[in-house]
Every structure is written in structure tokens, then in C-alpha cells.
Amino acid sequence: MGGSLTVPSVPALSYSSFRTYQECPLRWRFLYVEKLPEAPRGYFTFGRVIHSVLEELVAPLVVPSARRAGESDRQRTLDEWHVRSSTPTPVRWMSSEELLAAYERAWSSEGYTSPEEESRYRALGREILLRYYEFLVRDRPVPVAVEEHLEARWDGIPIHGYIDRIDRTPAGGLEIVDYKTSRDLSNDDARDSDQLSLYQVLVESNYAEPVQGLTLYHLRSLTPLRTAPRERGALAGLHDRLGSALDGIRAEAFEPAPGRHCARCDFQDRCPEFRAVPTADGERLRSLVDRFEALRAEEGRLESELRRTAEELHRAAEELGVHRVPGSRTVAVRRREEAWQYSLDSVRPLLERSGLASRVSSGTPEDVRKLVRDPTVDPEVRRKVAETASRRVKWYWELEAGPSES
Ligand code: SF4
Known part of the structure; x- marks a missing residue:
């Protein structure tokens, strides 16, 4: 696919654009080059509504942080925040009734499969917002931005994203908060999230203060899944993958990549993977x-x-106690195969003490077998390593010609 169709200019990658390209380059083309619309889905609509109401709720609390560039004169400064931080700044805080009124205003029926589904989601949204509201009243955050659009060039790769919330930490740094309305989330999701990693890079590129925490906020259970910011080395893998995606987009490499995700793709009727067999x-x-x-x-x-x-x-x-069993036409012969198995975990400490750890650097038991057979290695070390081995015997049958056939 591709070739005749030209990507207008190399676009900045958002997390969702990157994820879409990784999942299926052809779907990326349909969405980001051809700009084909997707059918609305209730759960996306729901997430959008909750995000917009939370933005309205939290926006009055925002005390902008010291930015690297492009600050407005009217913004409060970081120094001002420090002076006021011991006594919370009085702000016009929505009442719970106003919150629900904002929710009703923002509500959209788009994409729900039935009135029952819509009313289930609508009730869930009310419950989430009221519970989160009570939580925020008790434990007021100090946001420096909500729903902020940030852009950056990450070592040559243009990236951008909308960050749900950036909070000031008690230590004066920044915490990135991403709201999630999905059903299940675990700490592993926060730890492995490429989205949070990308947001960390965006915030570090635009703010003077250090990022001190990354949080996926699971709204259904009011659980913040917090994780430490990524180390430089941990971000390198994401940078490489973003670079590969960008190279693919530049080269207009838009091959279909079918998989389970096809079930929620709206473009099956245009996709060669789903082309119908001619009737004939x-x-x-x-x-x-x-x-x-x-x-x-x-x-x-x-x-x-x-x-x-x-x-x-x-x-x-x-x-x-037999190994050869005659049949009517052939003889079944029982063969034995023996292999010595090494556990790298038990061998490695021994090799480290002997300065031979690099001999098993590839991490395969074959390295250990080679070492045991190597006459240049101290025989005592070889003996000790050999003693850690366990024997594995495998039996199998072969057929030989029987007496009448020979
Ligand atoms: S149907 Fe599957 S392979 Fe085809 S464009 Fe959609 S996601 Fe890609």
C-alpha cells in the first residue's frame, strides 16, 4: 500500500497516532492521511465527557508553573504559589450540583448501542464524578495545568500530546496525571505505559521543574497508580520505536497488519486483508x-x-525389559536419548567466582555445555559445573523392517 499517496508533511506523533501505526500502518493511513471518520463508540464518548467535566472542575485551581518560554504576563508566578501554598488560595469551587449540571450539559448520546447502555454509562459517570469531587474537596491538588497541549522535538522526533493534568508535588516538582475511565488497570499498566513516558518527555521539554511522578488515575476506583519517572535509558527504547514509526510514515509504508485489533477497525471494507473472494x-x-x-x-x-x-x-x-517389539510387518525399536541440562541460575555464581561469567553471557545452556567440554578450563571448575547438571532421558520408537521384509 502507499506510493501514490503522499503524506502532506511529517506529522508530530501523538501517543495514539504512534500506537495506531504500530498496530496497523494501513489503519494509520486511513485515519491520519485520508482522514476517514470512525464510527462513534459509547465508551469513547463517555471518556471524553468525563474528561471535559473534570477539566471544568479543576481549571479554577490552576496555578501556572514557571515555563521555559512563552509565558503570559497575566499568569501567576511560581514564587507567588510558594507564598500562598501554606494557605490554599481561595477559588470559586463548583458545588456538587453545579458539577452535575456541567455533566448534563456535556453529555452526548453518540455511539451507545442502546438506551439501556447509555443510561448505565450516564449513571456511572454521575457516580464517578461525585465520588471524585468529594475526594478532591478533601485532598485538593495543586495543578499547574489541565488538558494542556504540549509539543516538543525529542532528539529530532516531533511529538505532541494533551496532558490531562500536571500537578505541583510537595517537593516543588511536577506530577503528570492521566485520567482513565476504563474498567481495569494495574500498577503494571502505569509502569509500562508508553503514554506516560511520552508525556514525561513532553513535560520535561516544556517546563523548568523536574517531573517527579507519573500517575494513571483509575477513576472507577479512585485509585492513583503512581510510578517514578523513567530513567533516560528506559526512554531510549520508546525513542527508537517512535523513530521507526516516523521512518515508516516518511517512507509511506502502509502495509496492513491484521490481528485481533481488526475486530474494532472500521475500515475492513477498504482493507485488502478483508477483500471478498469473487463469487465465481x-x-x-x-x-x-x-x-x-x-x-x-x-x-x-x-x-x-x-x-x-x-x-x-x-x-x-x-x-x-525389552527394546525390540515385533509387529506383523515391522519391528518397533525403542531408542534412548540422553541430555544433560544446566540451570544457568545455579551455574552463574560458580562461574562468577572463577571469573568465567562472560562465557555464559548469551544465557543459553549450550554455553555451559561448551565450557564443560573445554580442556582449557580448570578441570576442578568443569567438574563442579558438571555436578550441577541434571540428566534428562527421552525414549522414542522407530520402525525397522520385520523378518518377513528383510
Ligand atoms: S482491518 Fe485490520 S489490517 Fe485492515 S486496516 Fe483495519 S486493522 Fe489494519
């Missing part, structure tokens, strides 16, 4: 597929029957 060939191909399916099922059945028969033969041969 339908019958012929259908019978081929049916035959293939039947053979596959037979293959599985035969494999498990073969395994069961070999096991039964093996048990009988063990009981009788």
Missing part, C-alpha cells in the same frame, strides 16, 4: 477450505492417538 471462485475455494479444515482435525486426532500408542508400548516394554 467462491464454491471452489469453499470446498478447499472445508477439506483443509477436515484434514487439520484428522491430523490432530492422529497425533494424539500416535502419542498414546507410543506411551502404551513404552510402558509394556519397561515392564518386560
Whole structure:
């Protein structure tokens, strides 16, 4: 795909654009070059509404931080924040009734599959907002920005993103908060989140203060899933992947990448992966597929029957102490294969003490086997390493020509 279609100019990558390209380059083209609309989905609409009401709720609390560039004169300064921080700045805080009124104003019915689904989501939103409101009244955050659009060039890669909230930490740094309305989230999600990593880079590129925390805020359970900011080395992998995506976009590499995600793709009717078989060939191909399916099922059945028969033969041969069992036409011969297994975890401390750890750097047991056979290695070390091995015996059967065939 691609070639004839030109990407207007290399776009800045947002997290969702990057993720879309990684998942399926062709879908990226449909969305970001051809700008085809997607069907609305209730859960996206719901997330958007909750985000916009939270923005309205938290915006009055914002005390802008010292920015690197482009500050407005009217913004309060960081120094002013420090003076006021011991006594919270009086702000016009929404009442819970006003919050619910804002929610009703923002509500959209777009994308819900039924009135029941919409009313379930609507009630859930009310519950989330009221519970979060009570929490915020008790434990007021100190945001320096809400729903802020940030841009940066990360070592040559243009990136951008909308950050739900950036809070001042008690130590004077910044904490990035991303609201999530999804059902389940775990600490691992926060720890592994590329989205939070990208936001960290955006905030560090635009703010003078250090990022001290990254949080996915799970709104359904009012749980902040906090994680430390990423180290430079941990960000390098993301930078490489963003670079590869950008290279692909520049080269207009828009091949389809089918997978489970196709189930929620709106462009199946345009995608070659889902092109329909011409009617004239339908019958012929259908019978081929049916035959293939039947053979596959037979293959599985035969494999498990073969395994069961070999096991039964093996048990009988063990009981009788025999290795050659004549059949009507052939003789089944029992063969033995023996392998010594090494556990790298138990061998490594021994090799480290002997200064030989680099010999198993590839992390495969084959390295240990080579070392045990190597005559240049101290025989005492080889003996000790060999003693950690465990023996694995595998039996299998072969067929030889029987007496009548020879
Ligand atoms: S249907 Fe699947 S392969 Fe085709 S564009 Fe959509 S996501 Fe990509």
C-alpha cells in the first residue's frame, strides 16, 4: 500500500497516532492521511465527557508553573504559589450540583448501542464524578495545568500530546496525571505505559521543574497508580520505536497488519486483508477450505492417538525389559536419548567466582555445555559445573523392517 499517496508533511506523533501505526500502518493511513471518520463508540464518548467535566472542575485551581518560554504576563508566578501554598488560595469551587449540571450539559448520546447502555454509562459517570469531587474537596491538588497541549522535538522526533493534568508535588516538582475511565488497570499498566513516558518527555521539554511522578488515575476506583519517572535509558527504547514509526510514515509504508485489533477497525471494507473472494471462485475455494479444515482435525486426532500408542508400548516394554517389539510387518525399536541440562541460575555464581561469567553471557545452556567440554578450563571448575547438571532421558520408537521384509 502507499506510493501514490503522499503524506502532506511529517506529522508530530501523538501517543495514539504512534500506537495506531504500530498496530496497523494501513489503519494509520486511513485515519491520519485520508482522514476517514470512525464510527462513534459509547465508551469513547463517555471518556471524553468525563474528561471535559473534570477539566471544568479543576481549571479554577490552576496555578501556572514557571515555563521555559512563552509565558503570559497575566499568569501567576511560581514564587507567588510558594507564598500562598501554606494557605490554599481561595477559588470559586463548583458545588456538587453545579458539577452535575456541567455533566448534563456535556453529555452526548453518540455511539451507545442502546438506551439501556447509555443510561448505565450516564449513571456511572454521575457516580464517578461525585465520588471524585468529594475526594478532591478533601485532598485538593495543586495543578499547574489541565488538558494542556504540549509539543516538543525529542532528539529530532516531533511529538505532541494533551496532558490531562500536571500537578505541583510537595517537593516543588511536577506530577503528570492521566485520567482513565476504563474498567481495569494495574500498577503494571502505569509502569509500562508508553503514554506516560511520552508525556514525561513532553513535560520535561516544556517546563523548568523536574517531573517527579507519573500517575494513571483509575477513576472507577479512585485509585492513583503512581510510578517514578523513567530513567533516560528506559526512554531510549520508546525513542527508537517512535523513530521507526516516523521512518515508516516518511517512507509511506502502509502495509496492513491484521490481528485481533481488526475486530474494532472500521475500515475492513477498504482493507485488502478483508477483500471478498469473487463469487465465481467462491464454491471452489469453499470446498478447499472445508477439506483443509477436515484434514487439520484428522491430523490432530492422529497425533494424539500416535502419542498414546507410543506411551502404551513404552510402558509394556519397561515392564518386560525389552527394546525390540515385533509387529506383523515391522519391528518397533525403542531408542534412548540422553541430555544433560544446566540451570544457568545455579551455574552463574560458580562461574562468577572463577571469573568465567562472560562465557555464559548469551544465557543459553549450550554455553555451559561448551565450557564443560573445554580442556582449557580448570578441570576442578568443569567438574563442579558438571555436578550441577541434571540428566534428562527421552525414549522414542522407530520402525525397522520385520523378518518377513528383510
Ligand atoms: S482491518 Fe485490520 S489490517 Fe485492515 S486496516 Fe483495519 S486493522 Fe489494519
